[in-house]
Amino acid sequence: MMGHSHAMSGVVGWMAVVPLVQGTEFLGLSFDLGAGEIVAGSLVCAGAALLPDLDHRSATVTKTYGKVTETLSGILSWAFGGHRVGTHSFLFAVLMGVLVQLLALWSELAVQVFVFLLIGIALQGLGFGLDKNRAASGIINALGTAAITIALFTSGVNYTWLGLAVAFGCVLHFVGDMITKMGVPLFWPISKKKIGQGQGFVTDGPVEKKVVTPLLTVGVIVYSVYLFDWPELLPAY
Numbered sequence: 001m002m003g004h005s006h007a008m009s010g011v012v013g014w015m016a017v018v019p020l021v022q023g024t025e026f027l028g029l030s031f032d033l034g035a036g037e038i039v040a041g042s043l044v045c046a047g048a049a050l051l052p053d054l055d056h057r058s059a060t061v062t063k064t065y066g067k068v069t070e071t072l073s074g075i076l077s078w079a080f081g082g083h084r085v086g087t088h089s090f091l092f093a094v095l096m097g098v099l100v101q102l103l104a105l106w107s108e109l110a111v112q113v114f115v116f117l118l119i120g121i122a123l124q125g126l127g128f129g130l131d132k133n134r135a136a137s138g139i140i141n142a143l144g145t146a147a148i149t150i151a152l153f154t155s156g157v158n159y160t161w162l163g164l165a166v167a168f169g170c171v172l173h174f175v176g177d178m179i180t181k182m183g184v185p186l187f188w189p190i191s192k193k194k195i196g197q198g199q200g201f202v203t204d205g206p207v208e209k210k211v212v213t214p215l216l217t218v219g220v221i222v223y224s225v226y227l228f229d230w231p232e233l234l235p236a237y
């Protein structure tokens with residue numbers, strides 16, 4: 001799938017999971033997700049849903065922070081065996097989740113920085129980066145990212161779920177790649193077999209453009225209305 005489809009799947013995926021996990025406990029974490037956690041989680045998950053493509057030099061995520069993400073891309077591509085290999089495995093999803101969770105336990109500031117970086121990637125992926133004017137789009141993206149991160153910070157969003165959201169976003173990326181014709185080596189390095197290869201629709205083809213992207217858009221709208229109870233916000237007569 002294209003970057004924007006992956007990012008959208010992160011938003012829809014998080015929104016879909018919220019009602020299922022609300023009030024439950026998992027790995028010692030209790031889920032009490034309010035509006036702030038829903039918005040923050042959607043954007044974090046959208047950003048994380050682009051991370052596996054850091055193994056590709058021309059991916060949206062690799063271009064997001066210029067030399068920084070390009071260098072990271074080079075390192076990850078080398079460490080995980082090239083494009084659509086190790087970064088598209090459960091091992092990568094778990095590693096990223098654990099790394100971020102440890103970061104979250106270690107420092108509150110690190111959490112804010114990481115959330116900022118992921119929201120920037122998410123906005124870039126969702127298409128707020130306008131290709132025609134890179135400098136302007138970079139500034140707009142940075143301001144938007146900063147505004148959202150600060151708004152979430154001041155509203156006291158609880159990020160205990162951060163590592164899980166990152167791992168979940170990576171897994172959503174694998175699903176996205178598997179439903180297109182590209183297989184994903186989910187069990188790398190134990191098995192190099194690319195699961196789902198040759199099945200599904202063509203990346204950026206008519207199915208993705210005319211069916212998947214519109215469906216994801218409808219998903220965002222439906223879940224937003226459902227989760228935020230928007231009708232209640234309308235004036236009562």
Ligand SMILES: [Zn+2]
Nearest residue numbers: 052053084177
């Ligand atoms: Zn991919």
